[in-house]
Amino acid sequence: MSDPSIRQRKLDHVALAMSDAAVSTRDPGWSDVTLVPVTLPETNPDDVDLAATFLDFDLQAPVFIAGMTGGHPDVEKINAALATAAQTHGAAMGVGSQRAALVDPDLVPSYAIVRRHAPDAFICGNIGISQVLEGETGTDVMRRLIDMIEADAMAVHINVLQELVQPEGDIKPGGAYDALGELVAKSPVPIIVKETGCGFDRVTANRLLETGIAAIDVGGMGGTSFTLIEGIRAATADDQRGARLAQTFSTWGIPTACSVLEVRETGLPIIATGGISDGLQAAKALSLGAHLVGIGRKILAAAVDGPEAAVEELGLIIEEIKISLALSDCRNLEEFAARQPVLSGQVALWQARDKNLNKGGAD
Ligand SMILES: Cc1cc2nc3c(=O)[nH]c(=O)nc-3n(C[C@H](O)[C@H](O)[C@H](O)COP(=O)(O)O)c2cc1C
Known part of the structure; x- marks a missing residue:
């Protein structure tokens, strides 16, 4: 059954995400992370190898094109452009929430196109925690979602604040950990849990670890803000x-x-997404312990202009990561992981909290 409101929301999200009004006014923290330069390095950027392994899958670069779209015929081209970039650079990619295609099978091609353009890439499906809680992700549905894009993993997005703000939001908190545990047990592919702009705290991450999920995408604050996007939609709809x-x-x-x-501290593979718009910021995220960096809005803006622009933008980001490692005199991610960045400001305060809690302080 077709639901025009879902289709429209998917288009609204892409259009609004392009506006500066959709970007958090808070800093994602990169200005408080300083990579220590090696003044006279002996590593050439061309010799830096960014090969990474994520959930047993080999990537040429530790970059994940964040799950964003699908769900309207007009966004099919955008997904094709993003997939071309992922395939060209050996990066991972997610699609936006596939719920629209469950409700309206005519929308399947807007997601399926990704696998056609990225036959060898790590592709991740996407569904909301609300669907998991509503019992809408039974074995058959999971199979459909996975088969739609031949997914290597499925992401479950959490967006409690967005649901509370949006007029058509539906969130019934409670029971999420049990529901996720059941989903993990029956899913044929690994489950990644992701936030979409509010980030994960330590308590939630540790509880998620017990459910058996395979990775966390922190989806932190400082980049695209769905709270702001829903605020703009609400104002337009006169929803005070x-x-x-x-x-x-x-x-x-x-x-x-x-x-x-x-x-x-969970030890889970971490994807750092939220407010990364260049390769230096990406390198800073990696230096903090992220295994992959997720990039949304920046690459979406390029993909709107077509596949060449998306390939070029992702190529530039990867080149910037290589230069960051070369300037740190590191030839690969393993060497880079051993380096300690200097932290200041809010990031240093959060690190101090981390250390305090590890000494036994109460959360
Ligand atoms: C237009 C748009 C649509 C999005 N749709 C989804 C979605 O359906 N599911 C999801 O998990 N995240 C979604 N996201 C969130 C992204 O995956 C990512 O977490 C967010 O954009 C933060 O990264 P950024 O600051 O680099 O944009 C969407 C983001 C954008 C820009």
Whole structure:
């Protein structure tokens, strides 16, 4: 059954995400992370090998094109462009929530196109925690979602604040850990849990670890803000409550850099997403312990212009990561992981909290 409101929301999200008004006014933390330069390095950027392994899958670079779209015929081209970039550079890629295609099978091609353009890439499906809680992710549905894109993993997105703000939001908190545990047990592919702009705290990350999930995408604050996007949609629809809530909670969340510090003690593979728009910021996220960096808005903006622009943008980001490692005199991610960045400001405060809690302080 077709639901025009879901299709429209998918288009609204892409259009609004392009506006500066959709970007958090808070800093994701990169200005508080300094990579220590090796003044006279002996490593050439061309000799830096960014090969990474994520959930037993070999990537040429530790970059994940964040799950963003699908769900409207008009976004099919964008997904094709993003997939071309992932395939060209050996990066991973996610699609946006596939719920739209469950409700309206005519929308399947807007997701399926990704696998056609990225036959060898790590591709991740996407569904919301609300669907998991509503029992809408039974074995058959999971099979459909996975087969739609031949997914290597499935992401479950958490967006409690967005659901509370949006007029059509539906969130019934409670029972999520049990539901996720059941999903993990029956899913034929690994389950990644991701936030979409508020980040993960340490307590949640540790509880998620017990459910058997395979990785966490921190989806921290400081980049695309769905609270702000829903606020704009609410204001346009004359929904004063939604607009007011979005304004009040627009800075709610944990900055991406700080969220990486919060979740790294789980030992789970971490994807750092939220407010990464160049390769130096990406390298800073890696230096904090992220295994991959997720990039949304920046590469989406390029993909809107077509596959060449998306390939070029992702290539530039990867080149910047290589230069960051070369300037640190590191030839690969393993060597780079052994380096300690200098932390200041809010990131240093979150690290101090981390250390205090590890000494037995109460959370
Ligand atoms: C237009 C758009 C649509 C998105 N849709 C989804 C979605 O359906 N599911 C999801 O998990 N995340 C979604 N996201 C969130 C991204 O995966 C990512 O977490 C977020 O954009 C933060 O990264 P950025 O600051 O680099 O944009 C979307 C982001 C954008 C920009």
